[in-house]
Structures are given as C-alpha cells and as structure tokens.
Amino acid sequence: MAGPSTKWMRALSRAGFAEAWAPRALLLVTLSSAAAVIAGACSGDDSGPPGPQGGTGWPDAGAEAGDPCVDGEEVECHITVGENAGVLTCMDGIRRCQDGRYGSCEGTMTMRRSPFGPSPGGDGESGYPRPLANSEASDGGLCATNPCDPSCQSFEETPDGGPIDLSGTGITYTWSVGDINELPESVARQGTHQPCTTSEDCQFDQYCEHPAQSACAHSPCDTGGPLLTTCSGCIAKVCDARPSCCYQPTIPADCGHDACQTGTATNMTTTCGDPCIEAICATDPLCCEIHPTSSAECATLIGAGSTLLLGGRCRVPTSGICPPPTQPIDGACVPNWTAYCRDRVATRCAPKTCTPPTNTWDATCVALAEQECGAACGTEPGVQQGLCKSYLPNQTNPACGGVDLTVGVPCDGTIPVCNRGTMPAPANIEIHRYPAGAGQLPSSAPGRILNSCSPTGGTLACTTAQPIAPGECISVAGCTGLANGMELIVNPPGPEQIAECQCGNNGSIYHPLAMCESPGCIATASVSMIRPATLFVTLDRSASMTANSASTSRWNPARAALRAFFEDQASAGLGVALRFWPHDNPGPCNDSAGTCPGYAVAGCSLAIVPFDGSTARRLTADAAPTDQQELALVNALYPGPGTNGDTPMYPALDGATTWAINYKNMHPEEEVAVVLVTDGIPSNCDTVPNHIGEVARNAYENHGIRVHAVGFGNSSTEIINLIATRGGGRAFNLTAGAGLETTLRDALVAIRGQALPCDVTVPLAGASDPASVSVVHVNSAGTETVLTPRADLASCGQGWYFTDATNTSVKLCPQTCTALRDTPGKVRATVPCVTTTLTPMTTSWERYRGVCPPGTKTQWGFLRYRTATPGDSSVEFFVRAADDPAELAGATVRLAATAHAVPTDTRICDEDSTPPCAINLFDVLQELPDARTEYLEIQMRLNPTSTGGGGVQVQDWEITYSCPDSE
Numbered sequence: 001m002a003g004p005s006t007k008w009m010r011a012l013s014r015a016g017f018a019e020a021w022a023p024r025a026l027l028l029v030t031l032s033s034a035a036a037v038i039a040g041a042c043s044g045d046d047s048g049p050p051g052p053q054g055g056t057g058w059p060d061a062g063a064e065a066g067d068p069c070v071d072g073e074e075v076e077c078h079i080t081v082g083e084n085a086g087v088l089t090c091m092d093g094i095r096r097c098q099d100g101r102y103g104s105c106e107g108t109m110t111m112r113r114s115p116f117g118p119s120p121g122g123d124g125e126s127g128y129p130r131p132l133a134n135s136e137a138s139d140g141g142l143c144a145t146n147p148c149d150p151s152c153q154s155f156e157e158t159p160d161g162g163p164i165d166l167s168g169t170g171i172t173y174t175w176s177v178g179d180i181n182e183l184p185e186s187v188a189r190q191g192t193h194q195p196c197t198t199s200e201d202c203q204f205d206q207y208c209e210h211p212a213q214s215a216c217a218h219s220p221c222d223t224g225g226p227l228l229t230t231c232s233g234c235i236a237k238v239c240d241a242r243p244s245c246c247y248q249p250t251i252p253a254d255c256g257h258d259a260c261q262t263g264t265a266t267n268m269t270t271t272c273g274d275p276c277i278e279a280i281c282a283t284d285p286l287c288c289e290i291h292p293t294s295s296a297e298c299a300t301l302i303g304a305g306s307t308l309l310l311g312g313r314c315r316v317p318t319s320g321i322c323p324p325p326t327q328p329i330d331g332a333c334v335p336n337w338t339a340y341c342r343d344r345v346a347t348r349c350a351p352k353t354c355t356p357p358t359n360t361w362d363a364t365c366v367a368l369a370e371q372e373c374g375a376a377c378g379t380e381p382g383v384q385q386g387l388c389k390s391y392l393p394n395q396t397n398p399a400c401g402g403v404d405l406t407v408g409v410p411c412d413g414t415i416p417v418c419n420r421g422t423m424p425a426p427a428n429i430e431i432h433r434y435p436a437g438a439g440q441l442p443s444s445a446p447g448r449i450l451n452s453c454s455p456t457g458g459t460l461a462c463t464t465a466q467p468i469a470p471g472e473c474i475s476v477a478g479c480t481g482l483a484n485g486m487e488l489i490v491n492p493p494g495p496e497q498i499a500e501c502q503c504g505n506n507g508s509i510y511h512p513l514a515m516c517e518s519p520g521c522i523a524t525a526s527v528s529m530i531r532p533a534t535l536f537v538t539l540d541r542s543a544s545m546t547a548n549s550a551s552t553s554r555w556n557p558a559r560a561a562l563r564a565f566f567e568d569q570a571s572a573g574l575g576v577a578l579r580f581w582p583h584d585n586p587g588p589c590n591d592s593a594g595t596c597p598g599y600a601v602a603g604c605s606l607a608i609v610p611f612d613g614s615t616a617r618r619l620t621a622d623a624a625p626t627d628q629q630e631l632a633l634v635n636a637l638y639p640g641p642g643t644n645g646d647t648p649m650y651p652a653l654d655g656a657t658t659w660a661i662n663y664k665n666m667h668p669e670e671e672v673a674v675v676l677v678t679d680g681i682p683s684n685c686d687t688v689p690n691h692i693g694e695v696a697r698n699a700y701e702n703h704g705i706r707v708h709a710v711g712f713g714n715s716s717t718e719i720i721n722l723i724a725t726r727g728g729g730r731a732f733n734l735t736a737g738a739g740l741e742t743t744l745r746d747a748l749v750a751i752r753g754q755a756l757p758c759d760v761t762v763p764l765a766g767a768s769d770p771a772s773v774s775v776v777h778v779n780s781a782g783t784e785t786v787l788t789p790r791a792d793l794a795s796c797g798q799g800w801y802f803t804d805a806t807n808t809s810v811k812l813c814p815q816t817c818t819a820l821r822d823t824p825g826k827v828r829a830t831v832p833c834v835t836t837t838l839t840p841m842t843t844s845w846e847r848y849r850g851v852c853p854p855g856t857k858t859q860w861g862f863l864r865y866r867t868a869t870p871g872d873s874s875v876e877f878f879v880r881a882a883d884d885p886a887e888l889a890g891a892t893v894r895l896a897a898t899a900h901a902v903p904t905d906t907r908i909c910d911e912d913s914t915p916p917c918a919i920n921l922f923d924v925l926q927e928l929p930d931a932r933t934e935y936l937e938i939q940m941r942l943n944p945t946s947t948g949g950g951g952v953q954v955q956d957w958e959i960t961y962s963c964p965d966s967e
Contacts, residue, residue: 195386199374604655
C-alpha cells in the first residue's frame, strides 16, 4: 500500500506557472470564438467530459470557480485538448473573474511533445496505459490525465497482495457466483451435456463425475481390455496421450472392415480405399466382394457349372463344393474374408501386421482419464455415470499438477473465474466474449472435442486483476460488451495464453438476471432434469433371424427381451415407437431383389406402432390392456411379422433418425433417441459402414438425438461401435443364444436409464444429517413442490428415497417419476447451507501528502476507483484532510462515494467508465479551506449483502491533486 508521497516529479518555475491550477472535471473552452467542452485539469479525456456524480454540481470554471475573486482579476490556465502520436494539443490562456467567480479558460492552442510518449491507441486519457498492476508503494506522479498541466499529480494504487476483500471468521468466501440451478434450462443445457464423457461436456465451473461408458466396451473408470480410440471424447484424449491404452478404429475408408478382421466380404473391393485390402482383392478376388455379370464369369471364378443368379451371385458349381474362401449360402458361393485372406496381410501389406495387440486399459489409463478429461471416477457403490457436478468451494482437481481455469455462472455483472489446479494462476489472464449462439463452448460431440481449446471469433472482455490460488475463485468486474446469451471463455488461445492441465471446461454463458450468491450455498444443491423421453426402436427381422433354426437363439429371445422391457414398471413414462425392417408395413422399407428401387426414407420412418407424444400413449406402470401402448407393442411382437430379406441397414437407420428428428422438432423439450437392433451386417442399398455412421452423426451432432446400436449373431462389432460412436450413444455387442434375452433386456434398461433418469445426486457440501436433505420439483413455470421423503422403495407412494446407506443418491418413487414427466422440469436436492454471516469491514486510514513547490499549495482533485459489489453489497469511500498530520484524527470525515450495483451501477468510476467518471474531492471537502490542505486520508468500508454474503472487493483507486498559487 502506498504511503505519503515525497516525490516531486517536476520542478515548477514561477515564470509562466504563477497562477492557480484546477482539479475540475468540466471546463468551457473558447477556441477562435467557438465553444467546446473539454475535460479539465487532471481529467483530460478529450472523448467527452464526465457527468455529474451523486448530485454534485459541476461548475463551468476551473479550480478557482467558487472562490471569492474581484471582478476583472485574471489567472493562468493550462488544459490538455488532445493528443496524437505523442504530440499534445494544449490550451494556454487565462480565466477572468466575473460576478465573483472565475470563468472558463480562454486563450490559444499550442503543440508540444507529450512527456509520456505516444499513447498505445486512441486520443486522450483513455489511450494511456494505467500503471495499476504494481504491488509496490506508489508516489505521486505526473497526471496522465492532463499532461499540459505540469502541476497535476496522481497517486495510483493497487493494494499489496491483490484487492481488498471482505473477510471474516468461519467459512467465508471472497467471491460470489450465480446458481446454475436457477438458470433457464435452455441456457444451462448449452454448457451441460449429460451423460458426460469428458470435461468438455461440463462448463460453468463443473467437472464430469464417473465418465459415461458411451460406446466403449467398458467404463473408462474401470480397468480391462484396450478401448476403441473413438468410442468417447475422453478415450480419444487418453489414447492420444498413451496409445497403449487403446486400439485404433478398424473401418478404413469405405471398406467393410479392417484387413485383420475375418468375416463378410461386403465392401471389401479393389476400390474401397484401403491399399492393403485393394492389394489382396487384386490377387485373391474370392476374398472380396464380386459382381459377376454373366454365367461365363461365374464359371471362371467359381468353377464349371456355376451360373449367374439374381442379386449378382454365382450358383454352386457342378462339383457341389464352393472354392475357398467362398462359402455356400442359399445355393450360391459367396466370397468370405477368412483367415486365409487375413494371412495375406503379412505378404501383401508390409509394414502392416495382424499381430494381436497387447494393449490394455490399466490403472495408468484410468488415472489419465481423470487427468486428461477433467473427470473424477466415483467410488460410491452404484454411482450414476456421466453427471456434471459443480466444484465445491476450495476444491481442486488432484490429477492436475498445474493450473486449471474455469468460469462459474456470471452474476450481477461480475464473472467468477476459478483455478481448480494445484498451482497458483497468475494475474492478467484474458476472458473473451463470443456472440450468443456462436457455438464456441465445447462438448464431446463428434468434432467438438478436437477444437475445444481453440475457440474462434472472440473479443477481449476483461482480464483477471490478481493471481488465483489453488481452489480459489475471484469475481472479475468491469468486463465490457456483455449481453444476454454471450459465451465466455477464460484463457483463450493467443500470446497471453498460459499453460493449463486441460482447457475443456473454460466456458460459461452470460445471463443478465443471474443473481450472486455465496459459493457455500451454491455447492449445497444439485439438480437433475426430469424430461419426457422417447425411443424409436428399429428391429431387424431379416431372414438370418430365423434361418437354420436361428429363431431360438436370435428372434425369439430378442422379442422376449423387448416384451419384458415394455412390460417393466420402470419403463413407465417412456414413449416408444416400433419399426421392423426389412418390412413394408406400414410403408416400404426393403431391399427386394437385392436392390432398393422402392426405398424411400418416408417408408422406413413410418412406425408399425406409432407414438404421438401424448400422455395417454406413454407406457405406464399398469399392465396391458390398461396400458394401451404396451398392448400395441406386445401385439406387434407376437406373433410378429415373418422374417425375410437381407439387412438394408442404411435405409433402416436413415428412416429411424428421420422419424426422431421430426419428432424432436415438434417436441424440443424431450429427450429423443434411436435404438437399432440387428443380427447382421449391411446388405444392398448403401453398405459402406462410414456412410451408415454418418447418418448417426447427423442425428446426434446436428439434432441432439442419440443413436444406440445393439448387435448379436452375425453383426459386426466394428459397425455397431461405429454407429454408437458417431451417434453419441451406447454400443452393445451381445452373443446370440439362450442368454440373449437377459443381455438384450439389460442393454435396453441401460439405454432407458440414460434417457430417462429419475436420480438426483446429493451434494457433498453442508450438513451430513440425511434428515436435513430436501428434494424439490420445479416445473417449467417455476412453481416449486416439496417432495416427501420415504424410507425405501417398498414404502413409496409419492416422494423419494435414498438408494443406499451412503445417502449420496436420491431416487424418485416410480409414481412420482411418472407424474413429473407429464410436467417436465427439474428436481433439486438440497442440504442446509453452512456459512458464516459477514459483517461490514472498515479499512485503516491510508494517508497521502501533496508536495508542491514554493509559492503554491496542494489542492485535492479527483478520486477514481474500481470495485466488485455483488448483489446489494456496497463499498463506501470516506476522506478527511488537514495541514498537520496530528490534526487528521479530529478532522471532519466526509463520504466521498458509494460503489454498488443497485439501484444504479457505480461499481467502476474511472476514465474507462461509460460515461467517464471522477469524484470531485474539491466539492466533497466543501471547497476551501479543507480542499487546500497538505494531507489527505482515505478509508473504505466494505458492506456485505443483506444476507451476509461476501465477494466485495476494492481492486484499485486513484487520487489526484494540483498545485495552484498560494497567494
């Protein structure tokens, strides 16, 4: 903190500077008979004068205005009119006394070099850099505000150790934050994507707890086999950091599968885009998809007696034996990518090798998932996967050995910036703003994670003014250009960017109605969105589901699993539409004759059991026939359509996602998902796996519809993973047989749990007494209903219960869950807020001494400041003045200014304010004699919010004085 100044920046000659100097904000200047309003001494912003402050009258003269004078007397005046490229335009003239008061400055303009050199940009005071980042004691220096007046002096203060914060005993916080639970759902969902897989899904100072499994073979929090590089956003990060945790995608280009994978030859051709596969197909055509056009060609490829069949297949030869590696299917010899073809990789595809990988997802990979993804693997039993959770006050990410910045919910015009790393973050970190809807907040949607650390199109809004300790936050005030819906990102790319452990959750959204609250109270509430959920189930009923007695291992258990799922009371509230494929009821969705001439998206998008979004058509806890939708679904399955045809997967998925997109457009408040169930690989129509995956990607990334894929029998693991990965859903690769009914039902239950959660995590902060937990439903209109606690599920009627003895998770009773989906909204679990109410804090007096040359005397000029005052908190500035330090204690204490956000915003008062602002100390001190004293002291009182909340700060301030003639 600065002490009394003894520094005189410049010796003043009596010649030319014998008269009084003026710390006034407005001076009327006559230039060649034309009047222009300019800033006065120590307030030289030529962009316009500051307006009146707090009802203070602003005179039209200089420092001597209001002093008694004899009509006709004259005093010199020197005023800065403008500055350009380091050259000043100064007004040098006189003021004449008229009617007992000195008038405006009138004279001639001169040009001279600025003592500060060229400003960094723009003219006037606002162009000069403000030396406010030091922590050393500052002395009075030449005013950058009026360099034409060599007697104007300035004290510019930044407190040692950062801003002055309102503090107290007990649990107190020096910052405030908005409550994400109180944001409009549309705003919260822009930065909260659940189930989350990585920190990109959780903005607003949140992290991802127990990342969701997504399309991966197992959870990233569990050890096991290597995971597919592309199965989730989190896995992509880990694989990049440690490839031995993963295996690479196995669907290259437009080929059917990787050369090291055995299976169908579909889309294995000399032109599918993989040099290895193309080389093998060129020398071993029977490994690959063939398209003969004549019987003669079949005889050459397959053997004597082979003739051309419909669908481009060749009949079994006269010998009755299909040449390897083809296999007999329905009287034809069909190419097959067998071990023989796979073994050709060693001789045709060097350096590619099919050596089985030894990679594994070990404990190091789990730790990397927490570090790289900004996630936490939960240890509680039955923990719900993929929840975005708010950081607790003072909480850090233990996996981060450096800095990890986040942005909380902005409130009352301030932006909370936090450091969740374990090392301090420096000051002067940039915060950029982006237009509403710019889409720069990252998520783990396909492609979004790749540029999460490279937002584009931003504008600097403000910078942090102080370092941030690990686990701490600061409230950043004075950010410019903020408007409703703007996206905010801290530490964006650029020359000022600092290194972070991860930059995935550096974003937030500005909402002007968000009110500031204590972080200790925000952390004691957690919320779960309760929304209607609808599934479009598209079920494969191709010939392979029953061929060669497969009905007992595929079709029958698949139908039984779906029936059990529809009849499950836990499915109550779910909307379900059902479609079979290939099937022409209620519209064409087939691959007749091996082609798709009649295929239209409209046909495959029509459900045999439709769903219109009405409450009456949702599944209930009642059994059929009371539950009409359950009855319709079961009747469609039993006896069900006869199985026939191949596997036109592309049109089936295209139609299913088209239905889902159309439904979502009509019901934007719902969660909508597609479930594809198949026992085979794509046939006919478009069989390119990557093209099918693109259909899923479009639904998820452009329309918010997750696509889940379930495969068994002859299905391709690679294609099932591809569809789910691109579609943001779950992949289930099951085994056909007696156990399929159970595993398929479990898969559907897992999908239902992702689309239809009725769980709320109990926050970790606050009281530990389970009886103190309250659960409230808030509907879309904002009406709150307190829900009744129950002992357990068996005690349920309406209400909620704890899922286990740890009391960490709340589950709604089935009746309540069903009822609430008819009135979508959110459910909030809250524990009592444990904080200490703050009382006002008053600083010690800070003393300043004005040092003037002989023949002149100190005259106090202006006060400027920057504060943060969340909610209805405030900062009061008091001053007192005297010629003798011993007299200061008895001097009159006067209120100079009050900084607050409401009812008018006076938190920032400086040359960059809109309009420019300065508190006239000459008026505050009641003009003469108190305004012309050698010593001035300032004291601040920081007042908490009416509820005792903190976050109040004094960030810096400036005091100026001049040296008018003492005679």
